[in-house]
Amino acid sequence: MAAVGSALLKHLRLRVQVQAVPRNPSYALSFSAIRRRFFSEDVRGSFLDKSEVADRVISVVKNFQKVTPNANFQSDLGLDSLDTVEIVMALEEEFGFEIPDNEADKINSINLAVDFIASHPQAK
Amino acid sequence: MSVASTAAYAARRAAQKERVRILYRRALKDTLNWAVHRHLFYEDASNLRERFDANKHVEDLNTIDRLIADGEANYNKWRHPDPYIVPWAPGGSKFTRNPTPPSGIEIVYNYGREDND
Numbered sequence: 001m002a003a004v005g006s007a008l009l010k011h012l013r014l015r016v017q018v019q020a021v022p023r024n025p026s027y028a029l030s031f032s033a034i035r036r037r038f039f040s041e042d043v044r045g046s047f048l049d050k051s052e053v054a055d056r057v058i059s060v061v062k063n064f065q066k067v068t069p070n071a072n073f074q075s076d077l078g079l080d081s082l083d084t085v086e087i088v089m090a091l092e093e094e095f096g097f098e099i100p101d102n103e104a105d106k107i108n109s110i111n112l113a114v115d116f117i118a119s120h121p122q123a124k
Numbered sequence: 125m126s127v128a129s130t131a132a133y134a135a136r137r138a139a140q141k142e143r144v145r146i147l148y149r150r151a152l153k154d155t156l157n158w159a160v161h162r163h164l165f166y167e168d169a170s171n172l173r174e175r176f177d178a179n180k181h182v183e184d185l186n187t188i189d190r191l192i193a194d195g196e197a198n199y200n201k202w203r204h205p206d207p208y209i210v211p212w213a214p215g216g217s218k219f220t221r222n223p224t225p226p227s228g229i230e231i232v233y234n235y236g237r238e239d240n241d
Contacts, residue, residue: 081144081145082148082176082177085145085149089153096210098213105142105146
């Protein structure tokens with residue numbers, strides 16, 4: 001289905017290019033120039049397959065940061081101290097928690113967060 | 125001006141960073157309290173983050189202290205009167221609701237079967 005559509009599109013493009021010929025001064029040069037333009041992919045452009053685009057975008061996002069269980073927020077994942085605060089708040093909301101302020105500053109890596117939450121009796 | 129290698133300077137900067145982190149945390153929680161709908165919270169949180177980030181590169185210690193004091197005053201002005209507290213945390217509704225009884229006390233389940241002399 002997509003192949004038929006793209007073939008139709010190419011056919012239509014062909015038509016438009018042919019009508020633009022009379023504006024050029026010398027016919028021979030323009031004809032070969034247009035033929036060159038027809039058959040070059042980068043000039044005409046072609047739309048990528050949507051699933052392929054989605055796959056590539058996902059792989060880029062996945063490889064962006066190495067999220068391992070031992071990752072430190074600031075050194076490995078490249079986050080700010082304010083970002084750490086945001087992450088701790090998101091964890092608090094997720095687990096239905098309340099972390100006192102002085103202890104919340106010490107959570108700097110995924111390991112610490114996991115240990116803290118696992119050792120707290122009221123985490124849901 | 126103190127050079128970046130003195131211990132006192134480093135200690136002051138560390139204390140300031142601590143204060144900024146605590147302030148940001150409280151301000152974020154407050155924003156969550158005030159925002160009724162979640163999409164409003166996301167907008168307000170990003171505005172707050174931008175306000176914090178605008179002053180990120182200030183180097184002078186006294187300016188930083190003044191900025192932190194201004195931020196704390198702003199936070200005090202905007203504190204929510206009825207913040208959400210997790211029920212079993214201090215200040216919540218379930219806090220010390222059912223404390224564990226001290227050891228040595230046991231409950232005897234003989235209601236209706238005691239012999240009254």
